[in-house]
Amino acid sequence: MAKLDVELTVNGEKHKLKVGSQERLLDTIREQLKLTGTKEGCSVGECGACTVIVDDQAVNSCMVLTAQVDGSEIITVEGLESKSGLHPLQKAFIEKQAVQCGFCTPGMLMSALALLNTNPEPSKEEIKTALEGNLCRCTGYQQIIDAVEMAAEEWGA
Amino acid sequence: MVEYQLLRAHSLDELLEILDQRENVQLLAGGTDLMVDLHHQDQKFDKIDYLLDITAVDELKGIQLGDKKGEIGALTTHAELVSNPEIKEKLPFIAAAASSIGSTQIRNRATIGGNLANAAACADSFSPLIALGAEVVLRSKGGARRVLLEDFVEWPYQTIIKPDEVLEKIVFAMPQGEYYSSYQKIGRRKALSISRISLTLLAEVENGRVKKAQVASGAATPFPVPFRKVNDYLNGKSFAEIDPIEAGNIAADEMVGITGERWSTPYKRPALGKLVERAVEDLLEEAGYNG
Structure with missing residues (x-):
């Protein structure tokens, strides 16, 4: 089956790619771009491990065909760290011990980033809503919510 | 393969x-x-x-609410319905239903037209729109036709859309005068929850009396239906004459009349009755009736 031409901006870098008709954004990110921070969990939109940001919105990358987001701007967990060091969200996750096995963490970080980009001072309820599509089987969530609250404070400061 | x-x-x-x-x-x-x-x-x-x-087809996007009429483009996402200030103010039951769907990630992608066209029995978009008396516009190259949403689904996952048609938009008359609404849903958990039962009550009222009530279910029946017997019970009654428990019983009987006695009936009958009861109580409370 013929491949399709798409152009994506991922973490600020432009890529011209050929994608298959069944290729999911998750596959493109991991297999073609070798950005393996984004994880595949359930593959059916339940767990949020594959969450990335597409045009400012948190999206399950397992539920999107890459061809559907041709021309989009995408941020993955690899886009958080900059030359000046770790992102305030990453620092807060470490500080609050919001990571145990770590498999859900990239998705959690992306959902949290999408929230803080549009709502820099979220309430606890708004944080919970932003993270409701991300499952974590280790932490019990409290440390993660604490970390997002801390990042919001640090980032705004 | x-x-x-x-x-x-x-x-x-x-x-x-x-x-x-x-x-x-x-x-x-x-x-x-x-x-x-x-x-x-x-x-x-x-x-x-x-x-x-079809996600790049801009003509299928957008929300327009006028004084008399409203329309919602088929590609409107649930996230857009939740955050749209006009929907929140004028049709809060649509925002409530949309916010109960999936998770943030799902709501950012999933569309109202997709929810309708997929026609799962548990689809959350039907009950608020059926309560509104909404129609869907089905467009083909040859033209467009309008179909009442309650006539749109033939069976779970089966609609009357023809192979050359696309669901373009949802159109409806705006509720008039003084009106109140309630959206109720039971799922097994809060987020990412598949509806067991959902329900919308929309009522136009005048001088302490129900002028026009529209109750519609989701997930309680194989495909979404208006509960006409409950509408008949509520229509024309003064607030003092309305018994929320009786309204619930009528709805429960109406549901069982459609589904027949099933393994889930001992659960669904009282659960649906209670949801209708709560919705009617919401209506009376919002309308300021303290009977």
């Missing part, structure tokens, strides 16, 4: 042309249902030669 050719439409004309020219075309919008089927290599793909992505 699943095989199809992936196409992308960039305008409504292009979309209708493709539907006119080709056969065995499956439309793809937000993908939150279809991508699950694709992952499971569902046999529905055996009959699909073309998968047509």
Whole structure:
């Protein structure tokens, strides 16, 4: 089956790619771009491990065909760290011990980033809503919510 | 093995042309249902030669609410319905239903048209729109037709959309005068929850009396229906004459009349009755009746 031409901006870098008709954004990110921070969990939109940001919105990358987001701007967990060091969200996750096995963490970080980009001072309820599509089987969530609250404070400061 | 050719439409004309020219075309919008089927290599793909992505068709997007009429484009996402200030103010039951769907990630992609066209028995978009008396506009290259949403679903996952048609938008008359609404849902958990039962009550009232009530279910019946007997019970009654428990019982009987006695009836009968009771109580409370 013929491949399709798409152009994506991922973490600020432009890529011209050929994608298959069944290729999911998750596959493109991991297999073609070798950005393996984004994880595949359930593959059916339940767990949020594959969450990335597409045009400012948190999206399950397992539920999107890459061809559907041709021309989009995408941020993955690899886009958080900059030359000046770790992102305030990453620092807060470490500080609050919001990571145990770590498999859900990239998705959690992306959902949290999408929230803080549009709502820099979220309430606890708004944080919970932003993270409701991300499952974590280790932490019990409290440390993660604490970390997002801390990042919001640090980032705004 | 699943095989199809992936196409992308960039305008409504292009979309209708493709539907006119080709056969065995499956439309793809937000993908939150279809991508699950694709992952499971569902046999529905055996009959699909073309998968047509319509997410770039701008004519299918947007919300317009006037004084008399309203319309919602089929590609409007649930996230847009939740955050739209006019929906929140004038049709809060639509925002409530949309916010109960999936998760933030799902709501950012999933569309109202996709929810209707997929026609799962548990789809949350039906009950608020049926309560509104909404119609869907089905467009093909040859023209458009309007169909009452309550006549749109023939059976779970089966609608009256023809192969050359696309669900373009949802149109409805705006509720008039003084009106109140309530959206109720029972799921097994809070987020990412599949509705067990959902329900919308919309009522126009005048001088302490119900002028026009519309109660519609989701998930309680194989496909969404208006509860006409409850509407009849409420219509014309003064607030003092309304017994929420009786309204609930009427709805429960009406549901069982449609579904027959099933394994789930001992649960669903009282649960649906209670939801209707709560919705009617909401109405009376919001209307300021303290009987």
